[in-house]
Amino acid sequence: EADIYQTPRYLVIGTGKKITLECSQTMGHDKMYWYQQDPGMELHLIHYSYGVNSTEKGDLSSESTVSRIRTEHFPLTLESARPSHTSQYLCASSEVYSSGGAETQYFGPGTRLLVL
Amino acid sequence: AQSVAQPEDQVNVAEGNPLTVKCTYSVSGNPYLFWYVQYPNRGLQFLLKYITGDNLVKGSYGFEAEFNKSQTxxxxxxxxxxxxxxxxxxxxxxxxxxxxxxxxxxxxxxxx
Incomplete structure (x- = not known):
């Protein structure tokens, strides 16, 4: 198992609440990612970061925001949760190879979010 | 840019039988290709990857994958x-x- 952690593992929350999903890695990886996945379905990249103070939007538009103040920490925030945000959120990290594109991504266990 | 196709949504096999999960690719140049597995209620785990070199790549949990350029x-x-x-x-x-x-x-x- 990789050293990447996500909390909480499960979250049930009401509409309109602000939530932050935590992701931390102890591998010193520069690159970090957030994916959104509905059960048994494909992963959609929603945010990524190349390092401290770097954040980019992914391929799937998301109302969430991210920050990267420290290398090991990449939290995701929803200012006002809605039922449409119900999904699984997976965090990943990777080191940087000189041959770009060959990096292995290491995933956390995921956070299952249910917005009522 | 690279893309892949997994032509089978589901594969069913009996325990003890060989297991094959298919993947075909479309790339320009040399491809990098990865296999990941997701167990129920878990995150993804890296199995193996092809970068260059030997066409037969051995990975975790007894899995292997063969890179076949002629059949992509x-x-x-x-x-x-x-x-x-x-x-x-x-x-x-x-x-x-x-x-x-x-x-x-x-x-x-x-x-x-």
């Missing part, structure tokens, strides 16, 4: 499947800007 394939194989291999398997290439691109995957069910 990178099928995942295991000689003898276990019930615990039941999971969702993803073949992934790097997309533009070297982010991994995951499709819908293949659900493998191994029956006892």
């Amino acid at each position: 394939s990178f099928h995942l194989k295991k000689p003898s499947a276990l019930v615990s291999d039941s999971a969702l398997y993803f073949c992934a290439p790097p997309s533009n800007d070297y982010k991994l691109s995951f499709g819908a995957g293949t659900t493998v069910t191994v029956r006892a």
Whole structure:
């Protein structure tokens, strides 16, 4: 198992609440990612970061925001949760190879979010 | 840019039988190709990857994959499947800007 952690593992929350999903890695990886996945379905990249103070939007538009103040920490925030945000959120990290594109991504266990 | 296709949504095999999960690719230049597995209620785990060199790549949990340039394939194989291999398997290439691109995957069910 990789050293990447996500909390909480499960979250049930009401509409309109602000939530932050935590992701931390102890591998010193520069690159970090957030994916959104509905059960048994494909992963959609929603945010990524190349390092401290770097954040980019992914391929799937998301109302969430991210920050990267420290290398090991990449939290995701929803200012006002809605039922449409119900999904699984997976965090990943990777080191940087000189041959770009060959990096292995290491995933956390995921956070299952249910917005009522 | 690279893309892959996993032609089978589901694969069902009996325990002890060989397991093959198919992946074909479309790339310009030399491809990088990855296999990941997702067990129920878990995050993805890296199985193996092809960068360059030997066409037969050995990975975790007894899995291997063969890179076949003439058939543009990178099928995942295991000689003898276990019930615990039941999971969702993803073949992934790097997309533009070297982010991994995951499709819908293949659900493998191994029956006892």
